[in-house]
Amino acid sequence: MRNRQKRFFINPKYIFIVFIILCCVLMIASARYSDNFMSARDAVGNVFSPMQAGLNSIGRTAKKCASMFKSKASLIKENEKLKDEVSDLNGKNRSLQQSLDDMNEIKKLYDLGMTYSDYPTVGAKIISKTPSNWYSSFTINKGTNDGLEVNMNVIADGGLVGIIVEAGHNYSVVRAIIDDESNVTGTFNGSTDSIDCNVSGDLTLIETGLLNVNGIPGEADITDRDLVVTSYNSPKFLPGIPIGYISDIEMDPNNLTKSGKLTPIVDFSKINSVLVITHLSEQLY
Numbered sequence: 001m002r003n004r005q006k007r008f009f010i011n012p013k014y015i016f017i018v019f020i021i022l023c024c025v026l027m028i029a030s031a032r033y034s035d036n037f038m039s040a041r042d043a044v045g046n047v048f049s050p051m052q053a054g055l056n057s058i059g060r061t062a063k064k065c066a067s068m069f070k071s072k073a074s075l076i077k078e079n080e081k082l083k084d085e086v087s088d089l090n091g092k093n094r095s096l097q098q099s100l101d102d103m104n105e106i107k108k109l110y111d112l113g114m115t116y117s118d119y120p121t122v123g124a125k126i127i128s129k130t131p132s133n134w135y136s137s138f139t140i141n142k143g144t145n146d147g148l149e150v151n152m153n154v155i156a157d158g159g160l161v162g163i164i165v166e167a168g169h170n171y172s173v174v175r176a177i178i179d180d181e182s183n184v185t186g187t188f189n190g191s192t193d194s195i196d197c198n199v200s201g202d203l204t205l206i207e208t209g210l211l212n213v214n215g216i217p218g219e220a221d222i223t224d225r226d227l228v229v230t231s232y233n234s235p236k237f238l239p240g241i242p243i244g245y246i247s248d249i250e251m252d253p254n255n256l257t258k259s260g261k262l263t264p265i266v267d268f269s270k271i272n273s274v275l276v277i278t279h280l281s282e283q284l285y
Helices: 014-033 034-115
Strands: 123-129 136-141 153-156 159-167 172-176 183-188 196-202 211-217 229-230 242-251 257-265 271-278
Touching: 183 242, 211 242
Parallel strands: 159 242
Antiparallel strands: 123 136, 123 271, 136 172, 153 159, 153 271, 159 172, 183 196, 183 229, 196 211, 211 257, 229 242, 242 257
16 A cells, blocks of 8 residues: 555644735834835835725615616505506595585586476486497386386486386486387477477487477478477466577478477487476376
């Protein structure tokens, strides 16, 4: 067997002592021979100064980046908080707007009720309608439990809306005057003579919001923008309720009657609440 080569080993304690002694010698020499060491210090400084400047620049950049990241995180957090606050305010604003709209609807119904104070009335909200932009047929949230019956007249915005055609315990279905199955006997408001006509809905006109007016006596002295109201001769509608204004008056081919178009007082694309007159036309006679 070959003898293993002995490893050379120095105790770290001795290395440490030598290092201390060397440092002390250098310190003493530097103090006594400062002029001689000046060039060495300059050389070391020339080497290490750029390195120190670079390290300082890196440190400043790192600090600036850390500050930017911290600022960005803070801004993101603050932005999320502001978004939550805006969302909350928007919700409250919508709630307040809804309350204001409801109050306006109640006021409109109240004012309308005062106009028809000779009749008992019940306010109701529209809860569903036909699948179109126009309320040709719709359901309200009041029914027989509230005293409503079939053939009761429905009004809104100062004009005739329609008539109840079905009444449940807590709902009613209203056929609007713009529906193609609707027919109302009207008369011209302010006319010295009783001039009756027939106001009817028409599917070809429903998107325009207009109604047909026909059966006007040929000799009747009427003009565009004359107001048409429900007639005393109407079998289902109470008299004197405004329906709308006539236009486009023409003589019929038979030269005995005239026809025209009628613009309803009620905007059937926007109604949300109605007033039901809980008094039937037949009860007047």
